[in-house]
Amino acid sequence: MSPQQGRKIAMVGATGTIGSVTLAALLKTNIHTITAITRTESSATFPSGVTVKKGDYSDASFLASALEGQDVLILQVNMMPNAMESQVTLIEAAAKAGVPWVLPTEFGSDIYSPIARDFPMTGMKKKYRDLIEEKGLSWIGIVNNPWFDWSMKQGLWSIDIPGRKATIYDSGDVKFNTATLGQVGRGVAALLSLPDDKLDAYKNKPVYLRSFLITQREVLDSAIRAMGTKESDWEILKQEPEVAIKASRDAVAAGNPFAFVGEFYLAHMQEGRGGNYEEKAAKDAEVLGLKGESLDEVIKRVVEELGAGSK
Ligand SMILES: NC(=O)c1ccc[n+]([C@@H]2O[C@H](COP(=O)([O-])OP(=O)(O)OC[C@H]3O[C@@H](n4cnc5c(N)ncnc54)[C@H](OP(=O)(O)O)[C@@H]3O)[C@@H](O)[C@H]2O)c1
Incomplete structure (x- = not known):
């Protein structure tokens, strides 16, 4: 395996269903510095070793300070439309702060498959990938099919x-x-621990995970x-x-x-x-x-x- 690279990683939704297993897997690597960004109204509590930034996602100065100096922004928000749409201000703030990588809220089916075309729940995520590209940042889309x-x-x-x-x-x-939830967490942690030259190969592309x-x-x-x-x-x-x-x-x-x-x-x-999607996942x-x-x-x-x- 390639040598690992530690990064400064900001997470949104880090105590959710997929966020909690991702956070656990990232902490387990012991090489990353994690900042959890959470809503003012959230009752989420975080493990020690995580810097917590709690605030309003419509407050640009809050997001600027939370995202300053981060290498990656992971978005793992709830699938309700208002939560999904909160990604817009987060992506815009990431662009202003110069965060090079964003993992938008994907964590679903193959974004290039007939399923993405047939089911709006998957297809509607494209606009967030497009926004990341428009803002000059890079996305990586985690594909894992239903957990x-x-x-x-x-x-x-x-x-x-x-x-x-x-x-x-x-x-x-x-x-x-x-893929199981645990496998998705391990996959994201392994991905974000890749050295730059290996991570670059996933610029604006999906990563296919499976158990x-x-x-x-x-x-x-x-x-x-x-x-x-x-x-x-x-x-x-x-x-x-x-x-x-x-x-x-x-x-x-x-x-x-x-x-x-x-x-x-x-x-x-x-x-x-x-x-x-076995060939790609392998x-x-x-x-x-x-x-x-x-x-x-x-x-x-x-x-x-x-x-x-x-x-
Ligand atoms: N493959 C599958 O089987 C599968 C199944 C379900 C979902 N998914 C995908 O995974 C994503 C995450 O799902 P999940 O079940 O992990 O989500 P979740 O546990 O329901 O929620 C994740 C986090 O979203 C944040 N959140 C809640 N309401 C919000 C709002 N209005 N604005 C911004 N943030 C809000 C909360 O974080 P704070 O309290 O810290 O703010 C919460 O912990 C979904 O959007 C969907 O794309 C995939």
Whole structure:
């Protein structure tokens, strides 16, 4: 692995779902100086060793002092529109302060895949990458697909562990990439520890992170094992993807704005929509020195955390 380089890193959203694991991984390297920028109204508390700057994101002088001398700004804000839009003043302030690198709030699906075109939640992030470029800074977009463990706990891969129910699309044998929260944190920390010449190769580009390349059937089999159950203990429905997609779209049309999530997850498990970025992820894993993970171990942890282990 390349020698590591320490940086001055400012983080926004550093105690959030992805921010907290990123912060932990960055602190673990012991080579970076971390400043957490947080909103006046936030109740977030930070570990020792982190400089905290609390203030109003519409206050240019606050942001100028918080960002002065930083090498990187990581934005990991909540996905609600007002939080996403707060990136604008933060990026503008980073430009004024001369922060060369910004990791905008991406942490989702492949920005160059059909998924990014089909789902506004992914596509709308482009304007923040464009703004970073317009301001003369460089972005790196973290691609990690839906977070595996986080999604699994909510049954979002159509496998409900506590309920022992699953809907398998077609034969459930389409391969897709996904990363655990921990792997994303380790990936960002490894990326920002690269020496300048290696980091430069990612200027205005995505980085592809993954824990595994798996199929829905493999996930279900692993869950059945981790629960100490047999397939006959589960209610397993096989469904044509087209039927599930129509149901998801009908529910959106009927006024449920969150019903797109059904099709969104399914899209990652369909051939040709961009859920499989293994070739690019394998290359990035080599540069970052990132190992894959064991599906069985991750699922076992999910089962334990759900308190769903015993029969
Ligand atoms: N791949 C996936 O499966 C997946 C899933 C969910 C989200 N994501 C992506 O990851 C991003 C981060 O998600 P998350 O779940 O980690 O977020 P989160 O935990 O809900 O929130 C992160 C931080 O956002 C800050 N925040 C909240 N409201 C804000 C506002 N109005 N303006 C500015 N900052 C605000 C808070 O920081 P302070 O309190 O310190 O200010 C909070 O800790 C999302 O935007 C989305 O793009 C990906």
